[in-house]
Amino acid sequence: MSDLSRRKFLGRASLGAAAAGIAAASGGVPALFAAQPSVLRAAPESGPSQDLVAMGEDVIAHVQSDSTGAVTILVGNREIVVEDRAMVGRILASARQAAKGA
Amino acid sequence: MSSHREAPGISKDPVADSTDLYAFVSPDQADTVTLIANYIPAEEPAGGPNFYEFGDDVLYEIHVDNDGDAKPDVTYQFRFETQVRNPDTFLYNTGPITSLASTSWNRTQTYTVSRVRGDETTVLGSGLACPPVNIGPRSTPDYGALAAAAVHSLPGGIKVFAGQRREGFYVDLGSIFDLGTLRPFQNLHLIPMAATDGVDTLARLNVHSIAIQVPRSQLQQHGSTPTDPADARSVIGVYTSASRRKAQVRGDRGESRVSKAGPNVQVSRLANPLVNEVLIPMGTKDFWNSQAPYQDSQFQSYVLKPELAKLLPILYPGVFPNLAAYSRNRDDLAAILSTGIPSGIIAGFQNFSGPTPADLLRLNMAIPPASSPSPLGILGGDLAGFPNGRRVGDNVVAIELRAIAGATIPLVDPSFTPDGAASLLTDGTSPGSDRYISQFPYLGVPLSGFDTP
Numbered sequence: 001m002s003d004l005s006r007r008k009f010l011g012r013a014s015l016g017a018a019a020a021g022i023a024a025a026s027g028g029v030p031a032l033f034a035a036q037p038s039v040l041r042a043a044p045e046s047g048p049s050q051d052l053v054a055m056g057e058d059v060i061a062h063v064q065s066d067s068t069g070a071v072t073i074l075v076g077n078r079e080i081v082v083e084d085r086a087m088v089g090r091i092l093a094s095a096r097q098a099a100k101g102a
Numbered sequence: 103m104s105s106h107r108e109a110p111g112i113s114k115d116p117v118a119d120s121t122d123l124y125a126f127v128s129p130d131q132a133d134t135v136t137l138i139a140n141y142i143p144a145e146e147p148a149g150g151p152n153f154y155e156f157g158d159d160v161l162y163e164i165h166v167d168n169d170g171d172a173k174p175d176v177t178y179q180f181r182f183e184t185q186v187r188n189p190d191t192f193l194y195n196t197g198p199i200t201s202l203a204s205t206s207w208n209r210t211q212t213y214t215v216s217r218v219r220g221d222e223t224t225v226l227g228s229g230l231a232c233p234p235v236n237i238g239p240r241s242t243p244d245y246g247a248l249a250a251a252a253v254h255s256l257p258g259g260i261k262v263f264a265g266q267r268r269e270g271f272y273v274d275l276g277s278i279f280d281l282g283t284l285r286p287f288q289n290l291h292l293i294p295m296a297a298t299d300g301v302d303t304l305a306r307l308n309v310h311s312i313a314i315q316v317p318r319s320q321l322q323q324h325g326s327t328p329t330d331p332a333d334a335r336s337v338i339g340v341y342t343s344a345s346r347r348k349a350q351v352r353g354d355r356g357e358s359r360v361s362k363a364g365p366n367v368q369v370s371r372l373a374n375p376l377v378n379e380v381l382i383p384m385g386t387k388d389f390w391n392s393q394a395p396y397q398d399s400q401f402q403s404y405v406l407k408p409e410l411a412k413l414l415p416i417l418y419p420g421v422f423p424n425l426a427a428y429s430r431n432r433d434d435l436a437a438i439l440s441t442g443i444p445s446g447i448i449a450g451f452q453n454f455s456g457p458t459p460a461d462l463l464r465l466n467m468a469i470p471p472a473s474s475p476s477p478l479g480i481l482g483g484d485l486a487g488f489p490n491g492r493r494v495g496d497n498v499v500a501i502e503l504r505a506i507a508g509a510t511i512p513l514v515d516p517s518f519t520p521d522g523a524a525s526l527l528t529d530g531t532s533p534g535s536d537r538y539i540s541q542f543p544y545l546g547v548p549l550s551g552f553d554t555p
Contacts, residue, residue: 057363058361060349060351060361060363062349074348074349074365075364076363077364077365078364078365079348079364079365
C-alpha cells in the first residue's frame with residue numbers, strides 16, 4: 001500500500017467512525033436516569049414563609065428560553081422549571097440594561 | 103490510559119476524573135468483595151505545596167447492579183471535607199506527621215460513607231480520616247503506618263480506605279498513542295523501528311483511591327452468600343461515577359464565596375478499562391461520561407465495530423489479514439464488555455447479567471480467588487481475573503489488545519481463525535514486584551515526593 005493510499009484509508013476510517021457517532025447521537029437519547037425537573041406553568045406569587053437565602057440556601061436561576069419563558073431554578077439539591085414569560089421578560093430587560101453597562 | 107484523562111472535558115477536571123475501577127473477591131478475605139475506584143490521574147509524587155486531595159465538591163459513588171437490569175441496586179457514596187488547622191501558614195505540615203491526629207498536619211481531609219439501597223440511605227461512617235499524602239522521610243516518616251491507620255472498620259464487616267496510593271495500572275502510554283505503537287512489535291509497524299521492551303509510563307506515579315471491602319452477601323440481591331458460579335444471582339455489575347452540582351457561581355473572594363445549587367450531575371463514569379478511552383470516539387466521550395450504563399445501547403455500535411480493529415491491520419501491514427477480512431459484528435466484545443459472558447462458552451464460568459448492553463465490570467462472586475493468579479485473567483486460564491471483575495495486577499492492556507485483535511472471536515464464532523499475532527499482543531509493560539500489597543487496600547504504598555524526584 002502506498003503512503004498516499006494509507007493516508008486515505010486512515011482518513012476514511014476516522015470519518016466513518018465520526019459519522020457513526022453522529023448517527024448514534026441523533027438516534028434518540030433515552031430518558032436520563034436522574035428524575036427530570038418538574039415544571040410549573042407560572043411563578044407563584046411572592047411572599048414565601050421562609051427566606052431561603054437568609055437560611056443559607058443558594059438559589060440560582062437560569063433563563064433557558066425567552067420564547068417559552070422557561071427558567072430553571074436551582075435550590076439545594078432540587079431543580080424546577082418555571083414557565084413565566086412575564087417574569088422572563090423582566091429578567092431579560094434587566095439583562096439588556098446590564099449589557100449596556102447600566 | 104485505562105480511563106485517565108480519557109475525555110476532553112473531564113481531562114480538565116482531575117479530581118472528578120475516574121481512572122481505574124477494580125472489583126474482585128478479596129484474596130485474603132474470600133467472604134468479601136473489594137471494590138476500588140481510583141481518581142486524580144498521574145499524580146507526581148512531589149506534589150507540594152498544595153498536595154493532591156479529593157474534591158469536597160464532588161460526589162464519588164460506586165454502584166452495584168445485582169439483578170441484571172444495569173441499574174444500581176446498592177450504591178456507596180463518598181463525600182469529603184477538608185479541614186485547615188492554621189490558615190496563616192502556607193505549609194501542608196509544620197513538622198513530622200506521626201499519626202492521623204498529629205497537630206503538625208495542617209490540611210486534613212475526612213469523609214462520610216453512605217449506602218443507598220432503593221429509597222433507603224444509611225450513613226455507614228462519618229468523620230473518617232484520610233491519610234496524608236506521602237511527602238518524604240521528614241514529613242511522613244512512617245508512611246505505611248499512617249496509611250494503615252486510615253483503614254477503617256465499619257459496622258457489618260465493612261472496611262474502607264480513601265487516600266493516596268501508588269498507581270496500579272501499567273501501560274506504555276508514550277508508544278500506544280504514537281500511532282498505535284507496541285514497542286515489542288514496532289519492527290512490524292507501518293513506520294518501523296527496532297523492537298524494544300515496553301516503557302511503563304505510570305511506574306513512578308500515584309493516584310487517589312476509594313476502596314471498600316464488603317461481605318459478598320451484602321452485594322447479592324437476596325442477601326445470601328454466592329456459592330454457585332452458574333447461578334445468575336452470583337453476578338454483580340459495578341461502575342463508579344463522579345458528580346458535581348449543576349450550577350456554581352464564583353464569588354469575588356475566593357473559594358469560600360462559591361455558591362452551588364441544583365442536583366448532582368454525572369461528569370465521569372468508569373467500569374471496564376479502556377472503553378471510553380479506546381472505543382468511544384472523541385466527539386462522544388464526554389456525553390458518554392454523562393450517561394448511565396443502562397443507556398449504553400446508544401453506544402453499542404462502537405463495541406460491535408471498534409475503530410481500533412480496523413486500524414490494527416493498517417498500522418501493522420500483513421500482520422492481521424484475518425482480522426482485516428472479518429466484517430461481522432464483534433459479538434465477542436459485546437459479551438466481554440456489554441452483557442457478560444453467558445454460560446456454555448467458557449467451561450465453569452459465566453458472568454452474564456442480561457441482554458441489556460451496559461458497560462459494567464461484571465464479577466461472578468462465586469468464583470474463588472486464584473491461588474496463582476494469571477495477569478492475563480481468563481485469557482490465561484484464570485477465571486478469577488479480568489473480565490471476571492478486575493484485580494489490581496491484571497494486565498488489562500494486553501487482554502483487551504488481544505481481544506480487539508480477534509483472539510476472542512472464536513468464543514462466539516468458531517469459523518474464525520485468529521491471526522497468529524493476536525494472542526501475542528502486548529505493550530511490553532509489567533507492574534514489577536513492589537507495586538501492590540497483599541492486604542486491603544491492595545494497591546501499594548504511594549511513592550514519596552522526596553524519594554521520587
